[in-house]
Amino acid sequence: MKMQINSVVSPASREVVSRKAELKREALKLRARNLSLQLAVFVVLTGSWQFLSSNKIIDPFFFSSPFDIVKHIWTWAVNGTTAGPLWLQFWVTFEETILSFILGGVFGIIFGYALGVNELLSVILGPYIKMINAIPRVVLVPIFILWFGLGMPSKVASGLVLTFFIVFFNAFQGVREVDRNLVNNARLLGASKGQLARHVIIPSALTWILSSLHSSFGFALIGAVVGEFIGATHGLGYLIAQSQGAFDTTGVFAGMLILSVTALIADWGVSKLEKRFIAWRYVRK
Amino acid sequence: MKMQINSVVSPASREVVSRKAELKREALKLRARNLSLQLAVFVVLTGSWQFLSSNKIIDPFFFSSPFDIVKHIWTWAVNGTTAGPLWLQFWVTFEETILSFILGGVFGIIFGYALGVNELLSVILGPYIKMINAIPRVVLVPIFILWFGLGMPSKVASGLVLTFFIVFFNAFQGVREVDRNLVNNARLLGASKGQLARHVIIPSALTWILSSLHSSFGFALIGAVVGEFIGATHGLGYLIAQSQGAFDTTGVFAGMLILSVTALIADWGVSKLEKRFIAWRYVRK
Amino acid sequence: MSALETVYQANTQTEPAMIELKGISKEFVKPSGDVHSVLQGINLQIPKGEFVSIVGPTGCGKSTTLSLIAGFEPPTQGKVYISGQKLEGTNQRAACVFQTENAFPWKTVMDNVSLGLRLRGKNKAEANDEARKWIARVGLKDFEGHYPSQLSGGMRKRVALAQCLIVQPEILLMDEPFSALDVHTRHLMEDELLRIWEETSASVFFITHDLEEAIALSDRVIVLTAGPGARVKGDYRIDLPRPRNVAEISFDPAFMRIHQQIWQDLRDEVIISYENANKFSS
Amino acid sequence: MSALETVYQANTQTEPAMIELKGISKEFVKPSGDVHSVLQGINLQIPKGEFVSIVGPTGCGKSTTLSLIAGFEPPTQGKVYISGQKLEGTNQRAACVFQTENAFPWKTVMDNVSLGLRLRGKNKAEANDEARKWIARVGLKDFEGHYPSQLSGGMRKRVALAQCLIVQPEILLMDEPFSALDVHTRHLMEDELLRIWEETSASVFFITHDLEEAIALSDRVIVLTAGPGARVKGDYRIDLPRPRNVAEISFDPAFMRIHQQIWQDLRDEVIISYENANKFSS
Amino acid sequence: APSSSSNNSSTTKPRVVIMVGGLEKIIYMPFMLAQQLGYYDKYGVNVSLVEESAGQDAEVAMLAGQTDGAGGFYDHTLDLATKGKQVEAVVTMADVPGETLMVSNRLKDKVKTISDLKGLKIGITGLGSSTNMLATYNVVKGGGKESDYSPIPVGAGATLIAAMKNGKIDAAVTSEPTASILQNQDIAYTLVDMNHKAAAHQALGGGYASTSLYMTNDYVNAHKDTVQKLVDAYVATLKWMSTHTPEQIAAKMPSDYYAGNQSLYVQALKGQLSMFTTDGKMPAGVPQNVQKILSSFKPAVKKVDLSKTYTNEFVDKANQ
């Protein structure tokens, strides 16, 4: 039906097609430029690192070098680590991270929503949440081990208490930023509390929530890794702690590199989510 | 001049005065209700903790008890700690925290602003920032000690790398959320880049930035404390680490309590700041 | 205040008025901390099925009155009754076209318009079918999939209109719904509104700054005085026959007479308003 | 398209026109991925000091045209010239009253109005003095310390007006600036606008949906066709003598004749527009 | 005998920063005790003790030049030597590890000797720590490989006890007071005693130098005078320790170190005092033994030049 209009009043559809192809070409060109720029920065950074390290201008004992790091990861990948194959370590950490990310996100949103909507609740619980947020997670990890044991739950808990707060504070503020007029309108149109949340408050707070998810995946990773420093048999945190214990800087960097790349991939996922859920923000360029 | 209007067309100013007093009374009543509710929750929580602990339903070795914790703080305050008077420990940590909070906040805002405004910059630097955000701070602390030594700078750096990211991500998003119409309007009115930032972008992103400050003070505290776990001679982190090493749960809790209360006070400060800087949001009640 | 004032007496003693404002005052705290009185001692009854327009100088308190009836804010003094019951919280029997746009930016035109039905539990297909009709009625058939940000100002206003009318409320609150439309579209919409109103016999509270529009549509036109502390200055019954053709009614001599009469009142207030604002120089 | 079309020829060959649109088309990508053509082949010259109004059915592309002249968006095809120079980025010589409100919510009325001067480097005291005058001119003297959220819709529009006029730009872009005002205030503002325009000889690009207003104010009235793919349908010179009294000019026989003539054009387009929108049913 | 420079005025005292992997731990007691006894002052050094509680960072900080010395286990010097970093122990405060290999009571019937350790989950304080090495050594000695057991970092104290109680670990290498608590609460029994001299020497085939102060060779060579003073202070401390009762020693320590439970602290002290040397000297044969133990699962350690990893030069002078 929409094609019809075009053929009646718009320029001929052939032109439309060519225009669309042009738009696509431009988008591709932009993409290529960005990628090459990122690559250039990457090459310069790692190149100078490698150079400084190879020439002992910086001490490889402390700083390792990109080449060694990649080689180390390669060795891990091919020969496996002391704790088993590399993919298993990755998978263990990833699983913990994803779980704590999801749980932390869900709880963060629920609490943020509840406290943002209900002033009484925010008065009562607010101070406690803020207080807990100031407690070093490293101190909490032993307590989690006491409560949840050495397995995955304690690592998830440790990631959760990092993720939760970031999502919570943003969700809370996002809920409070909702346009009063829109809330009023929905109420008049007959929205119940749940419907209000679904149709107005959550969509409106979504930018806030999604923004917090960008930083919180990184924090979920950190939480899982810190949890693995104490009481773990597998995982990237275990590998890093082990390398640290053996004065193996290259191993530490290798572990961190894997973590970083994971975070990057997850962030890309969050961005996709963002594009999908707040599509309406992107229509006007 | 405004009083004049009131005396001419508004109800008599005596009525106005009484109405204002009434508003104040109501605000006070609300305050009192909130305080008493908070107190009630507090009493219930600590009361049951104390009860469970005194009756050995939970093991005081693992969980301590509110009474012991307060007593422990009292002893610290009166007799001093192994590292000197308590206020000094507090002050050391507080100083580190405030510094990393301010620096992390400032850098976060600057980078968030720069990357939010400049798409090229965000394409180039964005991935690196996200990668660094996934690196456990506990692993970074030794590196900071390498770079900055054992003194305050390494602790500040460790707090900074937590605070920075939270503020950064929010500032970045806040900048991107600015109403295009307002930007256009300011541009037409002749705003230079700097003026645009000052008059439009920063004020508009301020809710985002301030919201991130709520959670980031807690994180700055954590950073400082984690920094103190490794290589410190003073500070609350030192006390906590020491207590942990000496299997003194009460000491650990005592340290955490002091941290929490500090965070609460700082949060109150941020709220004041918030009220001040985004006063315009509070005018319509 | 005005010699021409004609007070309209509601003849509906049998059942309580749909909307009743009793001794309403509304005050705001000004930035300086002083109290700014917007409305003062407003008494108003709107029976079921009546179409009431409210006019007055800009900034006199029309939108404020509407928000009191909608229950968005409580009055400082006095009470609002809906069908004899004291209004607490949002008015569940009303729907509203806001002065500023109020379409949900994250919903397409279709979802915006069908929202009211969906909230009332209609299933998606049915709600969409119904919404499609209303979208056509406001002339946006081709824009169902657009987001509000992709529409022109006048189109967004029409989305709001459809969104509000589709739920067929007992009380219709409209704050300058047609001010962003060209004359022709406006007439079409006005006719549409009258038709719907006649079908549903809702009570309409209609704010406009266009006196001709007010007279052409209404059973009653209420004039507010200039603020601060606005009161009801005049309350005029419009006895023009229905159904009316809004595009042509303004040439009717009866219309002109009424217009002339109300305009006197209104103009005085507008002038007072403008003078008031600039009287107290610093 | 219209037999009555009278094409106005700019007689300013000596210097380039203040605003020139050359072969402008503007397209948007629709949610469905299709291309939606809003403007198509628009050619327009506005000499320095001319007051041009633009009318057309709602949603035809008036605001879009304005945003092209302001430089908010680039045209898909064609070029915009300002004083003969190709426009890149924001138009630094223009000021604009937007269709939607555009006062800065975090600034008081005073700060909003004085902003333009402050940005141009005036010191605070001077800027405030100047702003005070303009606030009085738009009748908001008593609201200097208020934030936009504390004002009524009409008041906010007037803040935007003062904000834009205070910088005395060479090009004034106004998108339905008076649509939220009552008739009297509107006339006052219109008179004010004309006075300022005569003083400063700015080029004015004035969007309105009120044809009477367009004629009363302008040197030229341009009618756009119904969208999609709007073109210039008519370009009328208004040769009524100046200075004009906007409140009374509509009773002038010459005015009525012109009105009649343009209205024919406009009405046709509005009807087409409404039919267009509902023609393609699914 | 105290060296002659002991009456230097405090203004010219050299400043030394020493980072210790847990100042409050009994195995590192001499560092704090020397301060409490005023010996640093007495022998003319201005020492600032830095707490470090996570991993191997003390050594790294020292190598980076952020601290002058590190208090840690001697075995780390060999480890670092394989990474090309030369550090040497200037005073050896203990010649047994002070650790105990405890096995959960659940396995009382199954685990009787170290050859039964294969396949167990053994709790250690941290990966790469000395407890980790000792656990590995025992497994290897029992005929297994390094990969035949799972080392689980559980720290010490509450987390370890809880992990043992919940059956998350089957055994643990731990020091006092955790070992005593495990024993007293009937959670675990001692399999290998590496705490009391005789038992430890038997288990490890000789001495195993643990608590020591080490510094980079470069630092030692450049600051001989300062190092001497420092060593004087520690030797005096060790002497003092060998002539006083656990109660007397405990009374000297900061109260935070036994917060709330002095008797537990004294009990732990009693259990561990025997590990300390009385003269700070590296006993003959001990470095070779450590090398032998480590190289059983870390072949690289075999090539380390032992003479560069410790020195008795200063201790000998201090004992004169």
Ligand SMILES: Nc1ncnc2c1ncn2[C@@H]1O[C@H](COP(=O)(O)OP(=O)(O)OP(=O)(O)O)[C@@H](O)[C@H]1O
């Ligand atoms: N939150 C507020 N704080 C202070 N004053 C307010 C507030 N909201 C509205 N006002 C004042 O109330 C008065 C009436 O506002 P209202 O929006 O009701 O006017 P209106 O009659 O709808 O005007 P318009 O025709 O321009 O829309 C104005 O003077 C405005 O300044």
Ligand SMILES: Nc1ncnc2c1ncn2[C@@H]1O[C@H](COP(=O)(O)OP(=O)(O)OP(=O)(O)O)[C@@H](O)[C@H]1O
């Ligand atoms: N971002 C966008 N994406 C898609 N279509 C758009 C977008 N912005 C505007 N349009 C379309 O452009 C057309 C013209 O819009 P414009 O705002 O210029 O109309 P207008 O003449 O100002 O109407 P009004 O009198 O109602 O303000 C409309 O059909 C609208 O749907």
Ligand SMILES: [Mg+2]
């Ligand atoms: Mg209004």
Ligand SMILES: [Mg+2]
């Ligand atoms: Mg428009």
